Amino acid sequence: MTATYTYPKYAYRRPPELDGPSARRGVVVVGAGPVGLAAAIDLAQRGVPVLVLDDDDTVSVGSRAICYSKRTLEILDRLGCGEPVAGKGVGWKVGKVYQGSELAYQFDLLPESGHRRPAFVNLQQYYFEEALVNRARALPALEIRWRHKVTHVAPAADGATLRVATDDGEYALACDWLVVCDGARSPIRRLLGLDFEGQVFRDRFLIVDIRMAADHPAERRFWFDPPFHPNQSVLLHRQPDDVWRVDFQLGWDADPEAEKQPERILPRLTAMLGPDAHFEIEWASVYTFQCRRMQRFRHGRLVFAGDAAHLVSPFGARGANSGIQDADNLGWKLSLVVAGRAPEALLDTYDAERVAAADENLRNSTRSTDFITPKSAVSRTFRDAVLALARRHPFARRLVNSGRLSVPAVLADSPLNTPDAASFAGAMVPGTVAADAPVTGACGPWLLDYLGGGFVLLVFGEGVDAAAARALCAAPVPCRVVQVGGAGGADREVIGDAEGLVAARYDGRPGTCYLVRPDQHVCARWRAFDAAAVRAALARATCRPPET
Amino acid sequence: MATLVTDPNIAAPDDFYEALIEAHRGLTDAQSALVNAKLVLLLANHIGDAGVLQAALAAAREDVASA
Numbered sequence: 001m002t003a004t005y006t007y008p009k010y011a012y013r014r015p016p017e018l019d020g021p022s023a024r025r026g027v028v029v030v031g032a033g034p035v036g037l038a039a040a041i042d043l044a045q046r047g048v049p050v051l052v053l054d055d056d057d058t059v060s061v062g063s064r065a066i067c068y069s070k071r072t073l074e075i076l077d078r079l080g081c082g083e084p085v086a087g088k089g090v091g092w093k094v095g096k097v098y099q100g101s102e103l104a105y106q107f108d109l110l111p112e113s114g115h116r117r118p119a120f121v122n123l124q125q126y127y128f129e130e131a132l133v134n135r136a137r138a139l140p141a142l143e144i145r146w147r148h149k150v151t152h153v154a155p156a157a158d159g160a161t162l163r164v165a166t167d168d169g170e171y172a173l174a175c176d177w178l179v180v181c182d183g184a185r186s187p188i189r190r191l192l193g194l195d196f197e198g199q200v201f202r203d204r205f206l207i208v209d210i211r212m213a214a215d216h217p218a219e220r221r222f223w224f225d226p227p228f229h230p231n232q233s234v235l236l237h238r239q240p241d242d243v244w245r246v247d248f249q250l251g252w253d254a255d256p257e258a259e260k261q262p263e264r265i266l267p268r269l270t271a272m273l274g275p276d277a278h279f280e281i282e283w284a285s286v287y288t289f290q291c292r293r294m295q296r297f298r299h300g301r302l303v304f305a306g307d308a309a310h311l312v313s314p315f316g317a318r319g320a321n322s323g324i325q326d327a328d329n330l331g332w333k334l335s336l337v338v339a340g341r342a343p344e345a346l347l348d349t350y351d352a353e354r355v356a357a358a359d360e361n362l363r364n365s366t367r368s369t370d371f372i373t374p375k376s377a378v379s380r381t382f383r384d385a386v387l388a389l390a391r392r393h394p395f396a397r398r399l400v401n402s403g404r405l406s407v408p409a410v411l412a413d414s415p416l417n418t419p420d421a422a423s424f425a426g427a428m429v430p431g432t433v434a435a436d437a438p439v440t441g442a443c444g445p446w447l448l449d450y451l452g453g454g455f456v457l458l459v460f461g462e463g464v465d466a467a468a469a470r471a472l473c474a475a476p477v478p479c480r481v482v483q484v485g486g487a488g489g490a491d492r493e494v495i496g497d498a499e500g501l502v503a504a505r506y507d508g509r510p511g512t513c514y515l516v517r518p519d520q521h522v523c524a525r526w527r528a529f530d531a532a533a534v535r536a537a538l539a540r541a542t543c544r545p546p547e548t
Numbered sequence: 549m550a551t552l553v554t555d556p557n558i559a560a561p562d563d564f565y566e567a568l569i570e571a572h573r574g575l576t577d578a579q580s581a582l583v584n585a586k587l588v589l590l591l592a593n594h595i596g597d598a599g600v601l602q603a604a605l606a607a608a609r610e611d612v613a614s615a
Contacts (some may be wrong), residue, residue: 378581385585395593 002282003211005126006239007058010133012147015164017171019108025175026338028162030150030188033060034125035306035323036181037132041079042331046143048338051175052142053164055149059133062283063124063209066237066245067220067317070110071408071433072324073117074088074520078452081135082117085128089121090238095220097402099387101227105397109405114501115436116446120317120405122218122239124209128320153178153188159301176467177334178302186308194299198292199366201313202252203373206259206286210269212279222402224372224387227270233372233402243282246272247314249373256286264497280526289313291366294360297326298351305330310358312365315403322361325409332518336542341477346543349416359408364404371401403545408433411521418515418524419538425507434458434520435505439484440496447502450493452520455479455538461510462486463529472534477542479515479534484508517541555571 029040032054040050068085076082084267086527109119136142138516151170152163159176180188189196221236223229224315234250239245245282248268250259258264260333265284273279294311306323330350336342389396411417411431418430428435457464457472457479464472464481469491472479484502488494498501506514515524515537524537539546558564571587572580592601 169577378585381578381581382585382589385582385589389589393590393593396589399589451596 002063002209003280004243004282005124006136006301007061007126008130008133010057010144010146012057012167013145014168015145015148015166015171017173018166018168021256022172022174024159025049025173026335027051027177027179028053028160028173029179029181031181031183031306031308032056032129032133032136032144032146033181033183033306034065034128034320035081035327036179037129037136038075038079038327039179039181039305039330040131040142040144041081041136041139042327043335044136044139045079046331046335047141048335049141050143051173052136052144053148053150053162054144054146058126059129062244063126063239065125065128065246065317065320066122066239067127067321067405068121068123069317069321069406069408070115070119071406072321073121073446074433074436075324075328076131077116077448078328079132079135080138081131084131084134085123086117086121087269088127088131088240089123090218090240091121092218092238093119094217095222095402095405097400098221098223098226099390099391100223100225102391104224104387104390106399114438114499116448117436117462120220121146122237122245124239124241124243125320127240150182150188153191153302155300155302156193157300159269176301177338179330179334180302180304180308181306181327182308184307184311185303188302189294189304189308192299195295196292197295198246198290198311198362200290200292201288201369201373204250204252204254204256204259204286204288205314206248206250206254206265206268208246208248208265208269208284209239209282210246210279211242211282212273212277213242213245214244214277224383224402226272229268233261234272235402244279251284254286259286260284265462266524286316286548289369289413291362291369293355293362296351297354297358298347302491303330303334303347303350305354309354312361313369315368316361316365316405317403318361318365318406321406322357322409325357326350328519329354336477342542342544349414349543353409353414353416356411356413359410361406368401368403372479372539391516414523416517416523416541416543418533418540420437420525422525422527424525426505428506428514428522428525430522430524432522434514434516434522437501438498438507440498441493443493445498447495448520449514450482450495452518454518456516457481457534458506458514458516459483459492459529460485460506460508460512462488463513464492468529468531471531475535475538477538477544479538514540550597550600552600552607587593 031053043050093110149165154161160178162173218238223234235247237245297309305326310317333346386399469481511528525542
């Protein structure tokens with residue numbers, strides 16, 4: 001328990017299956033952590049009834065994942081719960097890296113303005129989960145069952161049958177689709193004996209949350225070999241409620257139980273913060289970490305997401321943030337498949353896209369780990385050489401790796417993309433998350449307010465006539481038209497490019513069109529509207545055969 | 549694309565070699581290792597070309613078997 005937070009207790013209810021027949025479910029999500037909740041909210045918002053099963057009855061115990069990326073906040077905005085997370089969280093974008101007591105270099109993760117959300121917010125995981133639970137409870141299509149533990153899973157060609165244990169006994173439950181978000185130790189992955197390949201790192205870290213009134217700016221600060229903790233690294237983050245996260249590298253030989261004791265922690269903190277600092281310990285944990293993933297995230301009617309599917313080191317905040325992107329990627333695809341509007345093959349692209357993203361996260365996380373915890377004398381020598389050079393030479397600052405912080409995956413190799421036929425400047429290549437920008441319009445002051453949900457054709461100027469716009473809206477997989485500038489009728493939304501940044505970020509000229517997926521990734525673009533090309537790109541992005 | 553130059557390219561090779569050894573005068577083995585690492589990084593950045601760097605890494609490792 002902590003002094004600054006009171007854990008909610010969500011009521012267990014006796015399930016009706018114990019007293020009567022068990023109705024088959026469409027989609028069951030296992031795990032009411034950040035990823036399971038995000039997936040369930042996304043599905044429910046799309047009209048897919050979802051049952052969430054969780055073996056506990058509260059939110060995350062301890063602050064755990066605390067750094068939530070801009071992309072995570074944008075996804076939460078789409079899921080209707082961005083504001084409580086962004087509002088409570090401490091925004092930051094500057095990181096400072098020290099060697100010894102000297103600043104080696106600093107970075108700014110979002111140097112430009114014109115984005116709704118900051119590069120990161122820090123927020124205790126329990127607040128994050130509570131915001132998602134509150135949103136989930138407002139959705140009639142979503143039911144959460146607390147203290148319902150899945151003890152057995154029998155996969156079948158058309159779904160799965162579960163056994164669920166409760167305080168009142170066990171019951172059977174059949175479903176068409178099972179979304180597995182039961183965390184790093186994934187009991188379901190283990191029950192099914194599925195592979196989980198990778199590396200375990202031989203190092204231990206102590207994380208301590210302390211309550212302390214201090215006016216340090218909200219920046220990420222990282223020390224290599226500081227005088228207060230020689231030969232190891234230390235990371236410091238600010239959280240809300242005057243809570244600070246300190247992360248001490250301990251080495252492999254540290255005794256995890258002993259290191260968790262206050263009498264061991266206090267001298268470390270005093271050495272760091274000075275003898276006059278006033279603080280109280282909120283929570284402490286000693287962890288090791290692993291970099292590994294399942295070979296495939298889809299196993300027939302079972303789909304794995306988040307830590308259950310992939311694990312990275314914490315350097316770079318790529319755990320929870322990548323899991324939220326998994327949910328973002330899965331929601332629209334599964335809802336189209338459940339509705340019979342796309343073939344099951346669309347879910348293989350969840351696997352392809354998120355496995356590629358997981359590999360990118362694993363690569364970055366492993367590289368950071370090798371820099372922070374060198375595994376050989378020569379590796380340590382090169383690390384120290386980089387840090388020494390970084391003080392004088394700009395090139396070496398690019399080599400300093402205290403964690404490459406989470407950025408949204410660019411799905412450049414996705415089979416859902418239509419390759420460019422014209423040339424474009426800027427970053428918005430097919431596969432990229434659509435960049436935000438300030439706009440004027442009826443649905444809000446940010447471009448991302450208008451993208452996502454369904455497919456959107458973002459058009460610069462009046463190049464799409466009314467009949468074409470209505471045809472797109474009426475297609476089997478509908479596509480809304482959002483028009484930048486000009487006049488329009490009821491068949492489209494018209495927005496103003498408030499600061500010219502939409503045109504700048506999308507290289508938009510009169511006639512330019514972008515096809516944006518329901519998860520806000522760009523999947524095709526053209527220099528002029530062509531109804532047949534848009535229909536073909538929509539078919540491709542949903543794995544449907546092209547129209548004849 | 550640039551390739552790794554392995555033909556003579558230093559005008560006064562003996563001068564360079566002397567300077568290289570001189571750069572390590574008075575250093576412990578650990579300090580020398582650090583100086584060498586810094587030198588590698590400075591030169592690598594100067595070269596920049598990924599293909600040349602890859603070829604240099606391969607040439608340096610040639611005939612050195614894993615222990």
